[in-house]
Amino acid sequence: MAIESIGFMHWTNSDGVPTVKFVAVDTSAPAGKAARQKAGPGRPAGARKPAVGRSSARSTVVLKIIMAVSGIVLVGFLFAHMAGNLKIFVGQESFDHYAHWLREIGEPALPPVWALWIMRVGLLVSVIAHIVSAAVLTVRARKARPVRYAHRPKVQGSYAARTMRWGGVIVFLFIIWHLLDMTTGTVHPEFDPAKPYANVISAFAPERWYVTAFYVLAILAIGFHLRHGIFSAVRTLGQQSARGERIAKTIALVLSVILVAGFLSVPFAVLTGLVS
Ligand code: HEM
Numbered sequence: 001m002a003i004e005s006i007g008f009m010h011w012t013n014s015d016g017v018p019t020v021k022f023v024a025v026d027t028s029a030p031a032g033k034a035a036r037q038k039a040g041p042g043r044p045a046g047a048r049k050p051a052v053g054r055s056s057a058r059s060t061v062v063l064k065i066i067m068a069v070s071g072i073v074l075v076g077f078l079f080a081h082m083a084g085n086l087k088i089f090v091g092q093e094s095f096d097h098y099a100h101w102l103r104e105i106g107e108p109a110l111p112p113v114w115a116l117w118i119m120r121v122g123l124l125v126s127v128i129a130h131i132v133s134a135a136v137l138t139v140r141a142r143k144a145r146p147v148r149y150a151h152r153p154k155v156q157g158s159y160a161a162r163t164m165r166w167g168g169v170i171v172f173l174f175i176i177w178h179l180l181d182m183t184t185g186t187v188h189p190e191f192d193p194a195k196p197y198a199n200v201i202s203a204f205a206p207e208r209w210y211v212t213a214f215y216v217l218a219i220l221a222i223g224f225h226l227r228h229g230i231f232s233a234v235r236t237l238g239q240q241s242a243r244g245e246r247i248a249k250t251i252a253l254v255l256s257v258i259l260v261a262g263f264l265s266v267p268f269a270v271l272t273g274l275v276s
Pocket residue numbers: 078081085099100102120171175178179182183196199200215219222263264266267
């Protein structure tokens with residue numbers, strides 16, 4: 001076997017998601033030789049002229065890995081945050097104690113609030129890395145298909161795949177609102193930094209129904225975003241068999257449903273008077 005051509009091919013798949021594949025051509029096989037001659041020098045059999053060069057294809061792989069790893073960090077944060085929020089069902093003391101404990105992590109090795117700031121910086125870096133790599137990959141995917149589909153059938157791609165980008169925008173806007181609401185209190189009517197439990201209850205007061213509606217919308221968007229994101233991350237990080245994809249899809253669905261239900265339970269409990 002003589003491997004003459006090794007490289008990355010990338011294209012936009014039926015979901016509209018940039019896809020990368022590692023290819024090697026065995027030029028010793030008669031069929032491979034003939035096909036290679038047809039394809040032209042330095043290009044795998046059957047491959048069209050690549051839209052971008054090999055180094056760009058390699059950096060596409062790096063970008064997808066950055067997206068997957070930063071996404072995993074963000075998913076980890078979301079689960080920790082959701083679990084922390086559920087303390088609201090234990091009671092005011094437990095919830096407020098948890099919020100204060102967040103500021104004491106790392107003491108006495110670190111001064112107060114340092115560990116929290118380190119986590120905040122890590123989170124911010126992950127968000128920026130995730131958004132920038134998504135934007136670059138999107139531009140590359142468009143360039144790889146300069147002539148857009150005149151008519152793209154609705155059945156193509158899952159609902160989650162088609163909503164990835166606007167879902168990401170909603171989540172981004174939500175995070176800005178949420179920080180102004182629950183962390184700085186800028187847009188919160190009765191904010192008291194020492195009373196996070198009371199802040200949550202008053203944030204979801206019936207007269208602020210539009211805020212609650214925005215939370216619900218953003219949490220649902222996170223659910224869809226996550227379902228597709230977890231699936232793509234598992235695929236990017238190597239699980240590409242048909243069975244592996246099925247397992248990845250199931251894991252993604254289960255994790256998203258748990259997360260959405262956990263987050264939604266808080267405004268739901270406040271609205272129904274279960275916690276007050
Ligand atoms: C109903 C759902 C949610 C509730 C009740 C909630 C509640 C809170 C509260 C009370 C804080 C302030 C914590 C503190 O300073 O002690 C907070 C902070 C925060 N939340 Fe949420 N949250 C919810 C959903 C989300 C979601 C979906 C995200 C992400 C997309 C998110 C991201 C954040 C971030 C980044 C912070 C700032 C953490 C920090 O730096 O201190 N939250 N949340």
